[in-house]
Amino acid sequence: MVPITHFLYLASTLFVIGLLGVMLRRNVLIVLMSVELMLNGANIALVAFSRFHGNLDGQVLAMFTIAVAAAEAAVGLAIVVSIFRSRTGSDIDDLSLLRD
Amino acid sequence: MTFALGPVPLLPEPAAAAGQATTASAQALVDMVHLAPMMIVGIWSLIVLVADAFARPGLRRFQQTLTLLGLGLAVLAAVGQFGHYEYDGGIEVFSGFLYVDQFALLVDLGILGVAGAVVLFAGDYNRSHRFEYGEHESLVLIATFGVMILAHAGDLVALFLGIETMSIAVYVMVGARWNSRQSPEAALKYFVMGAFSSGLLLMGIALVYGATGVTGLDQLSHEVSTVFTKWRAAQDYVAVVEAPEGFPAGMVDMAQDKVALGIAPAALLIPGVLLVLGALLFKVSAVPFHMWTPDAYEGAPSPTTAFMAAGVKIGAFAALLKLFVGTFIVGSLVQAPYGWTSVVLWLAAATMIVGNLAAVRQTNVKRLLAYSSVAHVGYLLVGVVAAASFYGDRPAKGYLPTADEHAWASNAGDTAVASILYYLLAYAVATLGAFACVSWLGRDKKEASAAHEWSGLAQRHPGIALGMTVCLLSLMGMPPMGGFFGKLFVFRSAFEHGSEALRIVVVIAVVNSVIGAVYYLRLIVSMYFRPPLERDLGHVEGRGAPVVLAAAAALSVLIGIGADAMMQRCRLASAGFRIPPSEARAERVDELRAQWEQREAEADRKAAQEEGQQPGQKAGQQPGQQPDEKAQVEVPAAAAPSAEGGTPPAEAEALDDGG
Numbered sequence: 001m002v003p004i005t006h007f008l009y010l011a012s013t014l015f016v017i018g019l020l021g022v023m024l025r026r027n028v029l030i031v032l033m034s035v036e037l038m039l040n041g042a043n044i045a046l047v048a049f050s051r052f053h054g055n056l057d058g059q060v061l062a063m064f065t066i067a068v069a070a071a072e073a074a075v076g077l078a079i080v081v082s083i084f085r086s087r088t089g090s091d092i093d094d095l096s097l098l099r100d
Numbered sequence: 101m102t103f104a105l106g107p108v109p110l111l112p113e114p115a116a117a118a119g120q121a122t123t124a125s126a127q128a129l130v131d132m133v134h135l136a137p138m139m140i141v142g143i144w145s146l147i148v149l150v151a152d153a154f155a156r157p158g159l160r161r162f163q164q165t166l167t168l169l170g171l172g173l174a175v176l177a178a179v180g181q182f183g184h185y186e187y188d189g190g191i192e193v194f195s196g197f198l199y200v201d202q203f204a205l206l207v208d209l210g211i212l213g214v215a216g217a218v219v220l221f222a223g224d225y226n227r228s229h230r231f232e233y234g235e236h237e238s239l240v241l242i243a244t245f246g247v248m249i250l251a252h253a254g255d256l257v258a259l260f261l262g263i264e265t266m267s268i269a270v271y272v273m274v275g276a277r278w279n280s281r282q283s284p285e286a287a288l289k290y291f292v293m294g295a296f297s298s299g300l301l302l303m304g305i306a307l308v309y310g311a312t313g314v315t316g317l318d319q320l321s322h323e324v325s326t327v328f329t330k331w332r333a334a335q336d337y338v339a340v341v342e343a344p345e346g347f348p349a350g351m352v353d354m355a356q357d358k359v360a361l362g363i364a365p366a367a368l369l370i371p372g373v374l375l376v377l378g379a380l381l382f383k384v385s386a387v388p389f390h391m392w393t394p395d396a397y398e399g400a401p402s403p404t405t406a407f408m409a410a411g412v413k414i415g416a417f418a419a420l421l422k423l424f425v426g427t428f429i430v431g432s433l434v435q436a437p438y439g440w441t442s443v444v445l446w447l448a449a450a451t452m453i454v455g456n457l458a459a460v461r462q463t464n465v466k467r468l469l470a471y472s473s474v475a476h477v478g479y480l481l482v483g484v485v486a487a488a489s490f491y492g493d494r495p496a497k498g499y500l501p502t503a504d505e506h507a508w509a510s511n512a513g514d515t516a517v518a519s520i521l522y523y524l525l526a527y528a529v530a531t532l533g534a535f536a537c538v539s540w541l542g543r544d545k546k547e548a549s550a551a552h553e554w555s556g557l558a559q560r561h562p563g564i565a566l567g568m569t570v571c572l573l574s575l576m577g578m579p580p581m582g583g584f585f586g587k588l589f590v591f592r593s594a595f596e597h598g599s600e601a602l603r604i605v606v607v608i609a610v611v612n613s614v615i616g617a618v619y620y621l622r623l624i625v626s627m628y629f630r631p632p633l634e635r636d637l638g639h640v641e642g643r644g645a646p647v648v649l650a651a652a653a654a655l656s657v658l659i660g661i662g663a664d665a666m667m668q669r670c671r672l673a674s675a676g677f678r679i680p681p682s683e684a685r686a687e688r689v690d691e692l693r694a695q696w697e698q699r700e701a702e703a704d705r706k707a708a709q710e711e712g713q714q715p716g717q718k719a720g721q722q723p724g725q726q727p728d729e730k731a732q733v734e735v736p737a738a739a740a741p742s743a744e745g746g747t748p749p750a751e752a753e754a755l756d757d758g759g
Contacts (some may be wrong), residue, residue: 008310011306015299015303018299019299022292022296022299028288028292031292032292032295035292035295035296035299038296038299038300038302038303039298039299039302041303042299042302042303042305042306043302043306045303045306045307045310046302046305046306046309048310049306049309049310049313050309052310053309053310053313055313055314057257057309057314057315058306058309058315060257061256061257061260061305061306061309064257064260064261065260068261068264068268068298071264071268072264072268072295072298075268075271075272075291076291076295078272078275079271079284079287079288079291080288082275082278082284082287083284083285083288086281086284087281092288092292095285095289097281097282097285097399098282098285098286098289098394098395098398098399099395100458100462100467
């Protein structure tokens with residue numbers, strides 16, 4: 001039997017890697033992947049808690065999250081493509097048309 | 101801790117399942133009828149999408165009319181439901197996944213009005229700026245559907261799905277303007293921040309679920325207090341674990357178990373609640389998380405900005421109220437040292453200060469309105485903190501509050517929630533009008549949103565300038581307008597709570613309203629007292645935006661003049677608001693209705709007496725006449741459509757006649 005703490009370590013590690021990735025990396029695609037990591041870290045936690053509590057609520061939410069993450073990735077990549085049409089490079093710091 | 105649990109029953113026993121199947125599907129049908137407004141919007145978004153596949157470029161207006169028809173149907177359904185006795189106590193549908201209560205129905209009406217207004221003027225705008233696309237109406241409906249899920253949510257799963265449904269549709273709308281370089285940039289900024297905040301939200305939900313083992317809001321509100329009871333019970337054993345010398349080994353082991361089991365849920369719950377709070381503050385754009393707001397608002401097409409400023413804000417505040425005013429109402433979680441109100445209160449103060457100070461130095465009207473919306477979020481958050489503090493007041497140690505005090509606190513909390521709803525609706529109406537005006541000016545891919553381009557607007561378009569002025573004055577908080585009464589109600593609620601910090605923040609808020617006047621008045625002065633530009637910047641063809649602007653200005657005044665009647669509706673919505681749905685809720689609404697009936701009967705009696713003193717003919721029948729119950733139900737229902745931004749069906753007809 002693997003204790004629940006191990007799952008939580010994995011989940012929180014993934015989540016924190018994703019969090020830092022969004023905040024520190026400047027490449028748009030890596031930022032998008034980091035968001036996915038955050039969502040999947042949360043998914044692992046949900047499934048582990050679901051098993052721990054012996055009900056299915058967490059697993060149901062994890063299934064929904066997978067669908068939502070797919071939709072989000074589709075929209076996110078579409079936005080990135082539409083930006084690439086008008087400029088080259090994928091550095092998030094180059095996006096400076098809108099600023100104070 | 102190991103997985104020492106038995107197998108989870110996935111399916112009911114076959115014999116039982118056969119009997120249940122028919123009743124379950126019948127129940128699902130009944131539930132769908134209760135959810136009629138939401139179902140209509142959801143189905144209509146698909147119908148409109150399919151209709152678009154067969155639409156020829158010349159038939160875009162048909163698309164708009166079809167959408168308005170669907171929204172009109174949904175408004176009719178919601179008007180029929182809002183104020184009906186059946187929903188006083190809140191009804192659980194789909195096994196508690198969603199609730200139908202007065203609160204959700206009022207929010208439904210608000211968001212349907214916002215969607216109708218946006219659909220009315222978005223088509224003209226898109227056509228004039230040459231990026232017409234057929235999916236727009238469908239996206240508006242999907243986002244509206246998401247907001248409605250938020251309003252009805254009875255489960256954390258529903259809440260997450262509602263936020264995502266709303267956000268994903270809006271990301272697309274923000275980036276849809278392909279002939280502008282700003283639009284995709286705004287979309288990316290909004291998307292990255294939005295996706296980041298949904299990651300936080302999901303992790304928060306996972307931790308809350310881990311701490312309590314449930315996701316339903318009504319169970320959660322119960323389980324959350326259990327977590328703290330367990331936590332307190334474990335405190336006695338902490339001493340044993342910390343200094344095990346002198347205790348028998350068996351007792352130390354037991355104490356360790358007790359401490360682990362007692363403290364673990366609280367250790368998961370508090371970070372979880374904070375993560376969820378952070379994610380929702382992102383969505384409402386409160387201060388440390390507001391960076392995306394001006395960029396996204398400026399770069400997005402103006403009608404989409406209008407939807408974000410009015411609709412998304414309504415949805416996010418509905419979620420915030422549901423979770424933090426309705427569910428996580430435990431003294432330990434609300435108040436210091438572990439509570440969230442102390443943090444959010446100062447965030448609210450920071451939000452209005454930052455929003456107002458940044459708005460003062462903006463030269464772009466869209467950015468100015470974006471920062472002003474940040475400031476409004478600050479005022480609203482004061483109301484949220486006040487409501488939560490009323491509900492979650494923890495009495496001092498060794499003091500048991502009397503029944504009267506308890507009733508007073510819930511009553512005051514209800515009023516605070518009603519004030520927030522009133523403020524939200526008044527703000528949504530005014531901001532919709534303002535953005536309708538912004539979208540109307542400028543043509544052919546060039547928006548006239550720089551502040552200097554607005555100078556002398558009143559000479560060129562006096563009607564538009566007048567409407568815009570009324571909306572700006574409402575946002576500023578000028579007395580006859582709705583915005584003033586919204587501020588008055590929210591600040592009064594906050595002031596009524598005895599806490600010193602809240603009073604200080606109310607004073608800060610009042611000072612901020614004065615700072616806010618600077619930039620609203622500057623815009624008005626520039627419209628009226630500066631010479632117009634040499635070159636006419638032109639405006640969007642079509643009557644959608646002027647109609648919405650006129651309706652918004654009229655409603656801003658109406659909401660202000662009829663503040664009492666409007667507040668009564670909000671009060672009805674908030675009386676039945678608190679989760680879980682229970683008999684007590686219905687009783688509270690009944691009490692309110694009885695009060696109103698009494699007041700109305702008294703007013704009737706007085707009127708009759710006055711008539712009697714003058715040459716009175718009807719004086720005889722009025723006194724002592726009980727207003728019958730049916731009329732009581734019909735009154736809020738009939739007046740409700742005027743209570744939110746723009747009534748789509750009537751305006752749709754007006755537009756069709758024009759085109």
